[in-house]
Amino acid sequence: MLRASLWTTKGVRKDAQFIVTLEGPPNPPLTLYFDGKSLDCDLRTEIDAIKCIRKCMLGLSKGCTRTRDSFEFVLKNLKMPIIFLKEGGEDVTSLKYFKTLAFVIGPQHDIDLPSDVRPSQVISIGKKSYLASHVISYINFYLDLKSNRIKIIK
Structure with a gap:
């Protein structure tokens, strides 16, 4: 998910952030904030992404901070529209395009807000x-398509 959020063939996407809240043992919650503007990780491969996550968890990565913020705290403090991705939601083409959005998605199943x-x-x-x-x-x-950063050639 980190690579999909921030990696492009030209390097780290500077216009995006990735936030993940880990709620499993041994010491939950752990929230990692990855900021594409200043992230110093290579994300070319899954192994590179794992190394980046590990560095962030240890507090050793520029462009990534770790906190003990809960998922609820993160959501309440986003200060931008929240778009919830859920099976059975409206078609993505109905997305009301805002300049800055927060997308919430679960790793294996729909999550409860x-x-x-x-x-x-x-x-x-x-x-x-x-x-x-x-x-x-x-x-x-x-x-990217809606913001004209890419064009479809027919």
Whole structure:
């Protein structure tokens, strides 16, 4: 998911951030904030991404910070529209395009948002279930297309 969010063939995507909250043992929560503008990691391969995550978890990576923020805290402090990706949501083409958006996606299944967090929109990229990393890649492609950063040649 980190690679799908921040890596392009030209290097780290400078216009994106990736935030992940790890809630499993031994000491949850652990939230990692990766900022594409200043991230000093190579993300060319999955092994590179694992090394970057490990460095961030140890507090050794520029462009990445770690906190004990909960998932709920992260959502409540985003200060931007939240787009919830969920199977059965509105078609992605109905996305109300904002300059800055936060997309929330679960790693293997739909996740439950805290009851007091209201998404601006609930969208889906299709009727089938896809890997979270593929959904992120598709969303990046779609946003790049909508913002005219890429052109489709027919």
